[in-house]
Amino acid sequence: MSRVAVVGGGITGLAAAQRLAKGGVDVVVLESSKRLGGKVLTERDEDLTVEVGPDxxxxxxxxxxxxxxxxxxxxxxxxxxxxxxxxxxxxxxxxxxxGFPHGIPSSPYRAWRSGLLSGRGALRACTDLFNPRPVSGPDLSLGTFVAHRFGSEVLENLVDPLLAGTRAGEAESLSLAAATPVIDSLARHHRSLIAGLRAQDAAGxxxxxxxxxxMDRLVERLAATLLERAEVRTGTVVARIQSSTNGFELRLESGATLEAQGVILAVPAFTAAAILRELSPGAAAQLRTIQYxxxxxxxxxxxxxxxxxxxxxxxxxxxxxxxxxxxxxxxxxxxxxxxxxxxxxxxxxxxxxxxxxxxxxxxxxxxxxxxxxxxxxxxxxxxxxxxxxxxxxxxxxxxQYAVGHLERVAAAERALEATPGVRLAGAGYRGSGLPDCIRQGQEAAARVVELL
Ligand SMILES: Cc1cc2nc3c(=O)[nH]c(=O)nc-3n(C[C@H](O)[C@H](O)[C@H](O)COP(=O)(O)OP(=O)(O)OC[C@H]3O[C@@H](n4cnc5c(N)ncnc54)[C@H](O)[C@@H]3O)c2cc1C
Structure with a gap:
């Protein structure tokens, strides 16, 4: 029977492994730290429960x-x-x-009433209503888009604080398409973003x-389902992957090796780049450029x-x-x-x-x-x-999804087509929220099963 190795026991890797195990695939999860969950971490201290990752x-x-x-x-x-x-x-x-998704003011009037925009800033934001045509062409930075469409006050007082709070991001360098796909899609379908947001009824x-x-209960439940149907090895650092006659050989930091016919890399992009440096230098070069x-x-x-x-x-x-x-x-x-x-x-x-x-x-x-x-x-x-x-x-x-991020991810995926059976998934690629990570893990699992 074919074996699939899932590298990384964060939420992405666990979601991928759960799908594989549920489908009867022989799966092994390799996680470098002593615990599963990655960024999902709940700490309990006396009578205090706090999330130190997602809440x-x-x-x-x-x-x-x-x-x-x-x-x-x-x-x-x-x-x-x-x-x-x-x-x-x-x-x-x-x-x-x-109702201001990513800080984009669906109502410049309400932004002015809140005190976050001056009268001049609110009037400048209204110029979006007279924008002649939807966005077209290649990806651009969220900061450039917002400053051009709504002015610098919206950028500094509304969009930047939301980005800092949710992504530690900097609008000037973040990709409109990758970091804010909902805004990108509205901007490409509507002449005015304010009108687009209102049509979507984004209020509330x-x-x-x-x-x-x-949140760690989700990790515990996933781990419990895997205990019954998969092998989970914590404290296991994967150093690199090579092709082998049987599929792939994963070399562990301990010096041991492991054979698998499919591999899902559910680790940060910089780690995936290091693991892939010999198997797919082209993919590794793209992944190395993704900043954190x-x-x-x-x-x-x-x-x-x-x-x-x-x-x-x-x-x-x-x-x-x-x-x-x-x-x-x-x-x-x-x-x-x-x-x-x-x-x-x-x-x-x-x-x-x-x-x-x-x-x-x-x-x-x-x-x-x-x-x-x-x-x-x-x-x-x-x-x-x-x-x-x-x-x-x-x-x-x-x-941090920089301008052109999705093209870079697609280029890494194309480079990996030369070694079918290896997939990328996780926060570094197509969305970093928990639902995005889970979806990517599940999709990678389905794709690997198809390839096998
Ligand atoms: C402070 C903070 C708050 C957040 N808040 C939210 C929120 O409220 N809502 C939300 O939806 N999202 C939130 N996020 C984002 C979300 O938590 C993460 O994007 C998501 O958990 C990442 O999951 P992952 O499995 O892709 O990566 P990770 O969780 O990073 O998992 C990767 C795993 O791979 C392991 N690993 C690394 N190298 C190796 C190796 N060489 N060999 C084997 N294993 C390896 C790591 O130990 C880790 O367990 C937050 C993130 C942070 C940091």
């Missing part, structure tokens, strides 16, 4: 929600108790109006859901009553103009009240690290926490001292 996913993209239902977690999908963001520009703190909060008890930003998730626990967030908000987004270390923050004890400590402490989960101006890797945990505490004081007036803090770093943790 939720988009429900309207089906792959993650349907996998949860398949794993009998459907009734444990919970919506945040609050949803809504404040934006801090350094000069002001204002509420981001609902996006339907995010989390998993009651922790280092980010940190810092949980700060404050005494009860230290600060009360405005009604209907769950977090803060910080514009680059504020020149802060803080990129975003969610007040998790309000957003996910069931995870809050019983003593009523306020739990703030901060994000630091931005592509292009990245101090996260070079400063100590203590200094990082100190800066974030100071930024929270300046942004929202939270002046208390935290009782405890916990820093989790994700070195090269978030892929």
């Amino acid at each position: 939720s996913f988009l429900d309207r993209e089906p792959a993650a929600a349907s996998l949860c239902r398949e794993l009998r977690l459907g009734s444990d999908l919970v919506s945040p108790a609050r949803f809504g963001a404040l934006v801090w520009t350094g000069a002001k703190l204002a509420r981001l109006p609902a 909060p996006p339907p995010f859901v989390g998993v009651r008890g922790g 930003a280092s980010v940190a998730s810092v949980t700060l626990v404050y005494p009860q009553g230290s600060w009360t967030p405005p009604e209907g908000t769950s977090g803060l987004l910080v514009s680059r103009a504020a020149q802060a270390t803080l990129a975003a923050c969610s007040w998790t004890s309000y957003k996910w009240p069931e995870t809050a400590p019983a003593d009523g402490s306020l739990v703030m989960r901060c994000f630091a690290g931005r592509s292009g101006c990245d101090p996260v890797s070079t400063i100590t945990d203590l200094e990082l926490a100190r800066r974030l505490v100071a930024d929270l004081g300046a942004a929202i007036g939270l002046d208390a001292s935290p009782l405890r803090s916990k820093v989790t770093r994700w070195e090269r943790g978030l892929p």
Whole structure:
């Protein structure tokens, strides 16, 4: 029987392995660290439960929600108790109006009312309504597109803070098509993006859901299904792949080797490049160019009553103009009240690290926490001292889809056609949200089975 090796036991690799095992394929998962889940990591400390990776996913993209239902977690999908963001520009703190996907103002009037755009900035944003024709031609940067269509205030006060908070991204270099496919599609089908958004009825909060008890329950359920039907090896680093008479030989860092007829590489693109350097130098060259930003998730626990967030908000987004270390923050004890400590402490989960101006890797945990505490004081007036803090770093943790990203991924995939049976999947390629990763893992599994 053919054997498929899945390299990487993050959510992508686990979703791929689950599909393969379910289809009766002989599958082995090779994961370098001691635990499964990759970026999906829930930490529990005394009576505190915090996500230090993803805390939720988009429900309207089906792959993650349907996998949860398949794993009998459907009734444990919970919506945040609050949803809504404040934006801090350094000069002001204002509420981001609902229904602004990626910060694109479906209503310049509401953006002006919120205080995030000046009268001049709102009028400039309205020029989108008179745009003569939809976008055509090659990929362009999100920053170039937004600045041209809506002006610099929309870019700095609306789009940039959302990108910093969700992707550690920099609008000037991110690909419109790869980083914001919904906006790209609207821009290519509608003369005016505002009109396109209104036609889509984009109002209302996006339907995010989390998993009651922790996101790692999804990993646990996947791992449990694999225990019955697949081999899972943690603490196993794959160094490279070569062709062999039987298919492929995977060389492990330990010096051992393993034969497989199909391989799914569900690791970051830079790792896939290193693993493929001999088997497919062409694919490796493309993958090496995909950049990642280092980010940190810092949980700060404050005494009860230290600060009360405005009604209907769950977090803060910080514009680059504020020149802060803080990129975003969610007040998790309000957003996910069931995870809050019983003593009523306020739990703030901060994000630091931005592509292009990245101090996260070079400063100590203590200094990082100190800066974030100071930024929270300046942004929202939270002046208390935290009782405890916990820093989790994700070195090269978030892929940055630069202009032309999808062409680069397609070129890597074309290069791999010379060695049928090897597939790429995961956050580095066609979407980094959990539903995108799960979908890519499942598609890679289906494709490998077809090829075998
Ligand atoms: C702080 C943070 C917050 C996020 N928040 C959200 C959110 O709220 N919602 C959302 O949808 N998404 C969110 N994301 C994105 C999402 O979590 C990730 O894109 C997704 O989990 C990546 O899954 P993956 O399996 O592709 O990669 P990874 O999780 O990186 O898994 C790759 C695995 O490969 C292993 N590996 C690496 N090298 C080797 C090797 N040589 N041999 C064997 N194994 C190897 C790694 O140890 C790892 O386990 C967040 C990401 C971060 C960092």
